[in-house]
Amino acid sequence: MQAPEQALAATAGWLSSERRSSAATQRNYIRDVSWWLWWVQARGLHLGDVPTVESDLYAAAMRATGLAANTRRARLSAAKSWYTYLRRTGVAATNPFDGMEQPRRPAGTTRYVSGEQLEDMLAHAVLHESARTQAILAVLFGTACRVSSLLGVQLEQLTHQGRFRVLRLPVKGGRTHTVKVSPYVGELLDGYLAERGTTPGAIFLSRTGIGLQAGYIRELVQRIAAAAGVPNPGGLSIHGIRHSVATALLDAGEDLAVVQALLGHASPETTQVYAHPDTLNLSPADKIDQRLAAAVERRTRHTS
Template structure:
């Protein structure tokens, strides 16, 4: 198969700008990934197989996520002059090194490598590729004992929402309120439609499509309900199948835009580490706030939708490690000594 012109000399990963592996994905939808392949000169059999590989995913959200992650590999190949059709294990390892040089999280690096491997594995199975250069590759494993996500205290979360309510658009406030009070993943929140809102046993609820193409029903607390009703009131008549957090052209708000919005609002609200936050920070903060209030770990696990309690324990360990740090006790002794000396 031929995806790109004859390969040029491979550029060392360190010479590839880190920005080329961060930010907005080269392809943000399955259609865009197929178009990227077509533009690169991929054979029709490869394009057909790629489309089938994507359609085998359980949900639209999964198909989109796979397309985004696969596009980074094609982008790296184009930047380094590597022909994906002729890629060998050394190229896969160089790509892995480039992801590390870009300072991406272990979980992100592992996911992108796994998706690239899945794509090649299917092309081999479909008999349109000879090898999977990612087969047998050592991939970074996430630390099960800690979470790299930067969280917010309850006070900081309150300041974020207060600023958004007073100074931001109804859509921005509604988005942040829903993220902060449902612990929904950003992909699920942005993919939800207006018709997913409803009532159940007297509760206002929102049905989110989560991993495995399953539906998880989450409670909308009064704060979020008020924010959503105000926001929807600015949109007039809205069809049930319209995206809840839509842009002016009716398309769903994308994740990079949500990230930029969160950081901008956090900065305006005076949160010191605003530039290190992500939408997942609100999910993280939801967990730690509940654990601080003594909510049982099992209940927090259910709220977050974790299949494995060890995943929830990461939040608990991170919270406890900071709150119980002996550095605070040492600082008290040092402060007393300094005051006495002074």
Template sequence: MSLQPHQSWSPATPETAHQFTEAWLANRRLSEHTRTAYRRDVRTWLTWCADRGLEPLRATFLDVNTYARQLETRLAPATVARKLSGVSSWYDFLVKLQAVTTNPVGGADRPYVDRDHSATLGLTPEEVDALLAAAATAGKRTHAMLTLLADLGLRVSELVGLDLIDMSYERGHRTVRFTGKGGKARRRALTPATAQVLDEWLTERGLAAGPLFRTSTGGRVDRYAVFRLIRRLATQAGIAEAGRLSPHSLRHAFATTARAEGVPLEDVQDAMGHADPRTTRRYDRDRHNLDRDPTYTIAAARARRNSA
């Protein structure tokens, strides 16, 4: 069935709700990981409505508030906010279809999320080195995956989505192309050291087309395998709280180290694919370091003037 504005859908059946969801996702430029997460978030909301005999097309902000408060009993505020964001986008689509007149999430009381803080556990440069050393003993594929995460600050979805065809050359640089958040096509340079680690894996992997990082059966390595791998290697390397680490920990370390080494904020932002520089600053765990307080720079400049 083709969905068109002005069509009557009240009450919505599970089949119609599924059609809404698939049409909504088809109209968005999203990575497969984001698409899967949004589909899951809407399904969770629809199941919650069904369990209470609530027609989702007649839900109000009060219903969304009740749903959110229940989620908050077991999930972090940032996770609840993300789930509500997906449901809100779904309702925005239904408003455009004129299936509903208003978005009930719009008037809901969403949880406060500190945009200046990330709950992701970060890593020091020394811990990153230890993790890479452990990866080097675990096989060429493992070493290559963790090196790309550490040296490029990739999202895990970007890493596992890479194909052999994404490896290229541009203006004297070895490069890797990938689809970033929001479906944006992006490319990054590979340093000689990073390229060497990757080439060692490519030699072992062979030249067959397909996923860059394959399983023993030829399938694509999934993001959950990378999570488990990082925690196992972190335990092996003796890193504290290894069980709380994630691929995103390496992404945080990338941002923090780049800023500590003097890379301009806008360059780090571009490298990480952030639309908002505030997001990049949130990743920088060293941003409140008093050694970087501008007062020292101002005082040094004044001292130079006074001594001239």
């Protein structure tokens, strides 16, 4: 469907916003919105005045075709954001996606480890590994950053903000996410930087001065996990470390908003995915086990 000229002009403004400034992000938004445009055309609707019920029918149609919840969420979120901008520019009278229910986020399947296991991994690295490995784990554990941020952060982005030492981590859309460098993480990072030197560029480099790759970091994490006695170390991904840090903080009672700020999430709903009630620890299985053992012992005594 061809959108009206006014809508096209407004869309250009919408795509130029800070959150959608990268070419890859813009392509994704255009793709997601184009599905809604197809729906509007197929239903013979007017783009600027679509009845609210149509958004729910559109969502139901996507669900009926078997699209994954994340895909449906992305398409609905893109359309809602687009219409918010169309309303601001006077192209649309209403936003048919306002107030609609979003598909539930699927339960996370990322393998994560406990806070104690993260501590075991770092302790092993401090005792047995190179200064670079210690620093890599310290930054991963201390900032819960993504691997792209770890590998992309430059030496000049290790700086100060007021009285705090910070890392300005590169994130999606050409933005940076500022995180505090705590004293012990800073100590391990400085130990590595004393060896690395002050040559500008990525903080984490190979011995030949080349930037590291995500595959190397994944293998390093899994190797250290194995050495620290973490079960099934081969199932631990780099994102699993980020997940583990967030879950450990939430399990320890840290406020959701604080963890959200650390992770750089726009929505607390995204952070909530990392909150895992400790169902195994709360399980009544041990109490049942004790009762069964006691009952068997009583009966055994009576029959002997």
